[in-house]
Amino acid sequence: MGKCKGLLERLKNNESIVVAEGYIFEFERQGRLKAGSFVPEIVVDHPELVRKQHEEYVNAGSDVVLAFTYYGHREKLRVIGRENELETLNRKALQMARDVADRTSTLMAGNICNTTVYMRDDPEAIKKTENIFKEQIQWAVEEGADFIVAETYSDLGEAMLALQCIKKYGKGLPSVVALVPHSKDHTLDGVSFPDACKQLEDAGADVVGLNCGRGPATITPLMKEIKKVCKVPLCCLPVPYRCTPEQPTMQTLKDPKTGKQAFPVDLPAHTCGRTEIREWAEEMKALGIQYIGLCCGNASHYLREVAEAYGRSPPASRFSTDMSQHFIFGNRKDNKPYYSETLRKEITTANYK
Structure with a gap:
């Protein structure tokens, strides 16, 4: 199939990008990786299933095949004793994503994320974080990524470091940088999300915004505030759970039967309906959010709602409800x-x- 238009070209033309994330939760539901460590071991153990999931998400309307390297970095692999498979996992994930993207005329993105070791004001931790970013970015470049997604940062400092590393090691690849909103309306290092996104924009990020943590209802007010101050395209990828002002994130949700923390295994009691997802996506489209998708908890039937709300008719629309x-x-x-x-x-x- 022919080469599709690049990320920046599409965004400059005021086009939208629909993006499927949520691979970790999807494979945990299938019993293919462990809740807790959340390491993408399946890339090495059952690559054929990862390839199939890429194809499923494209079928549902994703314009991007995101290499499954989230939590596939050195520190997380060390936790489960598989650090010696680090490069194998990353290259295999990138190669599979590249192959599916080429066959479906979609974009392929490399993926870096929160390192779990970053500590502001700790030079050793910062250096370790940079090394984690560096090797994953370089592998993404070598395996032909079209752009780099850097996501789920609680600290603006770590997000800024990720952006700096993309600029330093990414050979000019575009960047999508997303912060994760927890219960407070500011990053862990005390910066409001609109201000944090504006700082990332000023530092050269091509797309900025939020992912994970909050559901559609609780992420939307933040996106409206960010929209007021940022000029670059914005990204929004919430979790598909019914979060509330009292329980604004998936980690704060309580199981309605037991009253205990629902995260992670009892979150299905809080899943959004498809109509809810479609209505949220329509609101995001009206707000002018160009880079749109869903994070942890995503599934193909949800993504199809997002794609259709953004005016798409992916192959899966043949089987939309009638x-x-x-x-x-x-x-x-x-x-x-x-x-x-x-x-x-x-x-x-x-x-x-």
């Missing part, structure tokens, strides 16, 4: 058994007292 064809709830006369009305009343009426 209840007119349902033998009970539809309205087609050629698909109406004689007992439809009786059955409709029976299955939609609650008789519990």
Whole structure:
């Protein structure tokens, strides 16, 4: 298939980019990696499944194949005793993503993320963080990434360091830099999110914004404030959970049955409906958010809603919901058994007292 337009070209033309993230949660649900460490071991153990997930997300409407290197860095692999497979994991993930992107005329992005070792005012920790970024960025460049996603930073300082490393080691590749909003409306180093995004913009980031942490309802107010101060294209990739002002992040959500922390294994009790996701995506489109997607908890049926809200008709739209064809709830006369009305009343009426 032909080469697609690049990230910056599309954004400058006021086009949108739909992006599927959420690989870690998807594979944890499948029993292919461990909740807790959240290391993408599956890239080495079952690469065919990663390739298939890339294809599934493209089928649902993703314009980007994001190499599955999130938490595939040196420190996280050390935690599970597989640091000797670091380069193998990264190169394999990048090569698979490149192959799927080439075959589907989509973009391929390298991915760096929070290192878990960064500590502001600690030169040794900062140097270690830079080395983690450096090697992953260089591998992404060598394996043909179209741009680099740097994401899920709690500190503006770490996000700024990631951007500096992309500029230093990325051979001119465009950058998408996203902060993670926790319960407070500022980064861990005390900078409001609008100010933090503006500082990243001023430092040369091509796209800035927020990802992960908050759900659609609680990330949206922040995006509206960021939109007021930033001129570069903005990214927004929340988690698809029903967060509230009282429980603004997926980590603060409480299981409705037990009252205990829902993160991570009981989060399904808080999942958004598809209509909710579509309405949020429509709001983001109206706000002018060009780089749009979903993070942890994402699945293909959610992403299709986002893509369609942004005016797309991906292959998966062939199977978008059409209840007119349902033998009970539809309205087609050629698909109406004689007992439809009786059955409709029976299955939609609650008789519990």
